[in-house]
Amino acid sequence: MATGTPAGPKGVARSLDPLDLYDIQSLLSAEERMVRDSVARLVDEKVLPIIQRHFEEHTFPRELVGELAALGLLGSSFEGYGCAGLNAVSYGLICQELERGDSGIRSFVSVQSSLCMYPIYAFGSEAQKQQYLPRMATGELIGCFGLTEPHGGSDPGSMKTHARRRGGDWVLNGAKMWITNSPIADLAVIWARAEDGIRGFLVERGTPGLETPEIERKFSLRASATGSIFLQDVIVPEANVLPGVIGLKGPLSCLTQARYGITWGVIGAAQACLRQVLDYTADRILFGRPLAANQAIQIRLAEMARRITTAQLLSLQLGRLKDQGTMTPAQVSLAKWNNCRMALDVARDARDILGGAGISAEYVPIRHALNLESVITYEGTETIHQLSIGRELTGINAF
Ligand code: TGC
Ligand code: FAD
Numbered sequence: 001m002a003t004g005t006p007a008g009p010k011g012v013a014r015s016l017d018p019l020d021l022y023d024i025q026s027l028l029s030a031e032e033r034m035v036r037d038s039v040a041r042l043v044d045e046k047v048l049p050i051i052q053r054h055f056e057e058h059t060f061p062r063e064l065v066g067e068l069a070a071l072g073l074l075g076s077s078f079e080g081y082g083c084a085g086l087n088a089v090s091y092g093l094i095c096q097e098l099e100r101g102d103s104g105i106r107s108f109v110s111v112q113s114s115l116c117m118y119p120i121y122a123f124g125s126e127a128q129k130q131q132y133l134p135r136m137a138t139g140e141l142i143g144c145f146g147l148t149e150p151h152g153g154s155d156p157g158s159m160k161t162h163a164r165r166r167g168g169d170w171v172l173n174g175a176k177m178w179i180t181n182s183p184i185a186d187l188a189v190i191w192a193r194a195e196d197g198i199r200g201f202l203v204e205r206g207t208p209g210l211e212t213p214e215i216e217r218k219f220s221l222r223a224s225a226t227g228s229i230f231l232q233d234v235i236v237p238e239a240n241v242l243p244g245v246i247g248l249k250g251p252l253s254c255l256t257q258a259r260y261g262i263t264w265g266v267i268g269a270a271q272a273c274l275r276q277v278l279d280y281t282a283d284r285i286l287f288g289r290p291l292a293a294n295q296a297i298q299i300r301l302a303e304m305a306r307r308i309t310t311a312q313l314l315s316l317q318l319g320r321l322k323d324q325g326t327m328t329p330a331q332v333s334l335a336k337w338n339n340c341r342m343a344l345d346v347a348r349d350a351r352d353i354l355g356g357a358g359i360s361a362e363y364v365p366i367r368h369a370l371n372l373e374s375v376i377t378y379e380g381t382e383t384i385h386q387l388s389i390g391r392e393l394t395g396i397n398a399f
Helices: 030-057 062-070 088-101 103-123 126-137 249-283 295-323 329-353 355-359 365-375 382-394
Strands: 143-146 162-166 169-180 187-194 197-204 226-237
Touching: 030 062, 030 088, 030 103, 030 365, 062 103, 088 103, 088 249, 088 295, 103 126, 103 143, 103 169, 103 187, 103 197, 103 249, 103 365, 143 169, 143 226, 169 187, 169 197, 187 226, 197 226, 197 249, 249 295, 249 329, 249 365, 295 329, 329 355, 329 365, 329 382, 355 365
Parallel strands: 143 187, 162 187
Antiparallel strands: 162 169, 169 226, 187 197
8 A cells, every 4th residue: 555645534644554554565575566466456356345245155265266376376485387486475475465355265375385285395206296286276176184183183193093004005094174175175185194103195086985074154264165074994095195204294394384374364354454443433423523533442553553563574574584494383383373363353353443333244354353263273273382482482392
């Protein structure tokens, strides 16, 4: 947004962009700004007009997949295989703009890019990369990532899903729960315990014994498809095992990629809420003056801007560290915790400032707040990230 915002009701001139008080955009390269602006246009023109209906109807807007792919947003960070080869900050900006639309759309891109294409790119054989990545970049193949199990997602090391060798194949048995995209996925990256440790398996839809029922009655991420995965004597050929990793560090390093994107994404959701309350409180007249003229309201708006600005600086520096190859999981945990908490608090407070209108689908905060209840939980709950930082600070594992 351009600077030089018009004067407020009392005629005080304003020079800063309320959604970018520290002029973060001046720290972006021309290419990063171009990526952000093109995704912002897509969100304004294609996502915002339809997203509320999909949220209400509890449907994933599948019609957007081609649009996301056409802009190069699926696997945008990877080199080759039909991918755009963008840097980490650009990926962050993509997440930010998509989540300004809806967390469900950012979730779709996170899962496709960071949780499905990334393990194939990082740990797959050349044949697996050639077979899957180009078709995932075009959206022809949709992926899902099966790590969480019904007995407790915070502790994936206690995984029960297992893989046994049978001749040249593997036989998978187990259950996964809360899996984004599983009902619509063509390919599932399944993490299962083998004799030598946790391994990743590429399981294609249609494989006998694989079921992916949708989880109904969600009050959050309603424009995203979430399901279970049941595996009963599912036979996977050796060619579909990821050869490059054994152990929990395989799935955890995928989570690091996705959590990084989430730190940016939630900023977009918070910005959408702040934008809405700035407009609303300027127009709504109570006690003979705009709601925005009350000190108590201005303090709440200032608090939102302070927290958004802090989150922007965290994510930008995290992105620069990622681009120079020095980002660590504990740094990601700090930003995932801080930024999700920030966005959820902003969305809840924005909903309150709208009064009764705050519960209406005509306004965005209630949808973002409901979505963010998932975002603060998945990819490691707030507590898990706090304990990760505690472990980094003390050297003591308190999990
Ligand atoms: P721990 O002993 O700490 O680690 C085991 C091995 O993994 C390595 N490691 C990591 N590597 C890369 N990135 C990370 N973030 C890593 N964290 C750990 C570690 O070095 C070790 O390697 P090695 O070689 O020594 O074996 O494992 P732990 O069992 O103590 O667990 C640690 C803990 C609690 C942090 C971990 O289990 C955890 O992160 N739990 C939360 C699980 C979680 O986030 N699940 C998310 C599921 S996917 C999802 O939610 C998708 S939503 C997507 C959407 O819709 O957007
Ligand atoms: P639990 O692990 O049972 O945790 C319950 C509570 O206990 C939490 O508050 C937690 O913080 C707390 N807790 C846990 N351990 C400790 C401790 N040591 N000390 C103190 N408190 C603790 N997973 C996937 O694999 N793939 C996906 O695509 C995916 N998509 C998702 C989409 C949605 C909409 C949702 C809601 C979840 C998704 N998940 C996915 C699962 C998600 O990662 C898990 O929900 C999350 O990791 C938490 O696991 P859990 O729900 O089993 O909670």
